Amino acid sequence: MKRFLLLFLLANVAFAAEDQVIELSIRDHKFYPEVITAKAGSKIKLLVKNEDNSVEEFESFDLKRERIIPAKSSAKVVVGPLKAGEYKFFGEFHEDTAQGILKVE
Amino acid sequence: MLSVFIIIFREVFEISLIVSIVLAATKELPGRNKAVGIGFISGIIISAIIAKFADKISDMADGAGQDLLIALLLAIAVVMVGYTVIWMAKHSKDLASKIKKTTEEVAMQKASIYALSTIIATALIRELTEIMLFTYGVVVSTSLSGAAVIYGVISGLFVGILVGVLFYQGLLKFQSKYIFKVTSFLLILLAAGMASKIPNFLASAGYLTEYSSPLWDSSKLLSERSIAGTILSNVVGYTDKPSLMQLVFFIVTFGALFGASRIKRV
Numbered sequence: 388m389k390r391f392l393l394l395f396l397l398a399n400v401a402f403a404a405e406d407q408v409i410e411l412s413i414r415d416h417k418f419y420p421e422v423i424t425a426k427a428g429s430k431i432k433l434l435v436k437n438e439d440n441s442v443e444e445f446e447s448f449d450l451k452r453e454r455i456i457p458a459k460s461s462a463k464v465v466v467g468p469l470k471a472g473e474y475k476f477f478g479e480f481h482e483d484t485a486q487g488i489l490k491v492e
Numbered sequence: 493m494l495s496v497f498i499i500i501f502r503e504v505f506e507i508s509l510i511v512s513i514v515l516a517a518t519k520e521l522p523g524r525n526k527a528v529g530i531g532f533i534s535g536i537i538i539s540a541i542i543a544k545f546a547d548k549i550s551d552m553a554d555g556a557g558q559d560l561l562i563a564l565l566l567a568i569a570v571v572m573v574g575y576t577v578i579w580m581a582k583h584s585k586d587l588a589s590k591i592k593k594t595t596e597e598v599a600m601q602k603a604s605i606y607a608l609s610t611i612i613a614t615a616l617i618r619e620l621t622e623i624m625l626f627t628y629g630v631v632v633s634t635s636l637s638g639a640a641v642i643y644g645v646i647s648g649l650f651v652g653i654l655v656g657v658l659f660y661q662g663l664l665k666f667q668s669k670y671i672f673k674v675t676s677f678l679l680i681l682l683a684a685g686m687a688s689k690i691p692n693f694l695a696s697a698g699y700l701t702e703y704s705s706p707l708w709d710s711s712k713l714l715s716e717r718s719i720a721g722t723i724l725s726n727v728v729g730y731t732d733k734p735s736l737m738q739l740v741f742f743i744v745t746f747g748a749l750f751g752a753s754r755i756k757r758v
Contacts, residue, residue, distance in 0.1 A: 430701060441633035442546075442625045448716055451692045451733070454558060455625055457547050458632075463556065465698040470705060480499065480626050 406430040406465075409489075413437045413445075413456070416481035424490045427471045431489075433464040443485065447476035450489070467491075493640040496630055500648025502722075503619045503626075508656025509726040510615045513682055516663035517675040518576065518608060527605040531612025538613065539620035546625055556697030562618060563693040566686045569614040572607040573683035574749050577676050579604045581753040678727075680749045685729020687745035691737040703740075706733035 407426060411433055412419045425431045435445050437456040445464060446453040456462045466474075469491045478485025511528075518524045542549065542561075549557045630641055667675065694700045711732040715721050724730035729742060 430698075432698075439633070441629035443629075444622065444626070449733075451731070452696050454696065455546065455550070455622060457550060457625070458629070460547060460550060462550060462558075463698075464696055465556075465701065466696075467701070468705065480629060483495070 406432050408432045408434060410434045411436070411487070413439055413443050413478060413485065415439065416443070416478060416484045418476075418478070418485055418487040421487045422490060423487065424492065425467075425469070427491050428468050430465060431467045431469070433466060434461060435464060436461045441480075443481065444479040445476065446479040447474060449474035450476060452476075453479070493636060493644045496627075496636070496641055496644030497648045497651075499626055500623060500645050501652045503623045504649055504652025505655055506722070506726050507615055507619045508652055509659060509723060510682065511612060512656050512660035512663060513678055513727060514573075514608065514611055514615075516660055516667065517679045518580075519664070519675075521580070521604065521608070522601060523605045524608060527608035528612055530605075531609035532616065534609065535613035535616030535620065539617050539624060542617065542621045543624035543628070546621070559693040559697040563690050563697075565614045565618055566690050566693070569611050570683045570687045570690075570745060572610040572614070573679050573686070574745075574752070575607045576604060576611070577679050577683070577749050578752050579607070580676055676753055680746060680753070681728045683749055684742045684746040685725075685727065688729040688731070688734070688738045688742040691735065691741055695737075700737065703736040705735060707736055707739070709733050 407429060409423050409425060409431060411423060413435065416439060423433075433445075435454075435456055437443050437458060437460055440458050442455060442457050444453060444455045445462065450466045450469075452464055452466060454462050454464050466489075469489075471491050474489040474491065476487050476489060515524070515528065518527075521527075546558075549561060551557065552560075627641070627645055630636065631638070636644075663678075691700055691704065695704050709732060714724070714730070714732065716725055716730065716732045721730065721732065729738075731738065
């Protein structure tokens with residue numbers, strides 16, 4: 388019983404330290420979903436899939452990231468660890484429609 | 493068409509700022525025009541090649557190839573600016589004199605020309621690849637007519653370059669007004685600023701993510717998105733939410749270059 392508890396605790400620690408993976412799509416120059424959520428304190432891997440026929444640039448001043456994603460391609464962008472808050476991101480080439488928020492709790 | 497113009501102008505504007513500083517700071521350097529010419533041409537050619545292979549580069553290193561490439565371009569630029577600053581400090585007397593140069597000095601001058609070319613080329617590559625990919629994307633996917641796209645690109649280029657020229661002339665006037673030379677100091681700030689951007693690209697690729705949280709947020713005072721903020725960002729690497737890692741990169745680069753340019757040796 389004690390051994391099981393110890394293993395259980397260790398497993399929780401391991402999960403807490405693990406990177407979070409969030410998937411994001413760009414379709415018709417919009418983000419799907421437009422709002423994504425993550426936990427504070429551990430790294431976040433954003434998997435951004437550009438499903439459009441044209442290149443987009445994933446950019447964020449709040450997250451300090453910019454990445455060109457060619458048409459029909461994916462990009463893995465690492466952010467964090469972040470403090471709680473709202474972080475805006477956008478598609479620089481279609482800023483009027485491609486807007487999103489990363490909510491960190 | 494307006495959105496095309498705005499995006500092209502923004503990118504060209506960023507290049508113009510850096511090129512203007514380098515040009516103003518190296519006005520007294522012999523062969524500087526040739527260096528800039530070489531830098532421009534090689535920058536344009538390499539950008540076209542990279543834009544063509546954007547897919548393959550993005551796929552490299554698990555999708556982080558692009559970030560590592562930009563980090564590398566910035567690092568090369570920092571080293572080249574550092575080299576130029578140290579070279580200018582060492583030869584400040586020679587630059588003023590008209591005495592014939594020894595063969596060693598001629599060779600050193602050639603090296604400094606290539607350093608300048610590299611600074612210009614790396615700055616161009618960083619922004620031109622974006623411009624080329626964006627323009628291609630617009631042409632392929634949009635309902636805008638070819639003429640509208642061309643007009644947007646050309647006017648964006650024109651206004652961006654115009655602003656750069658004005659900035660350059662402003663810098664020259666500022667320099668001649670004040671006795672102490674701002675040239676090397678500007679270059680050192682430029683290099684430190686570029687170095688401070690490197691941690692962002694490394695972190696984006698998953699490397700060096702420690703000490704990446706912002707130490708403060710000065711966006712209410714001066715937002716990075718504002719015009720003044722953009723200028724400061726490209727000139728001295730201003731960011732409204734700097735991380736400790738960024739500050740370390742900035743201070744180390746600044747200290748190393750400032751110190752090296754001050755050493756009085758043969």
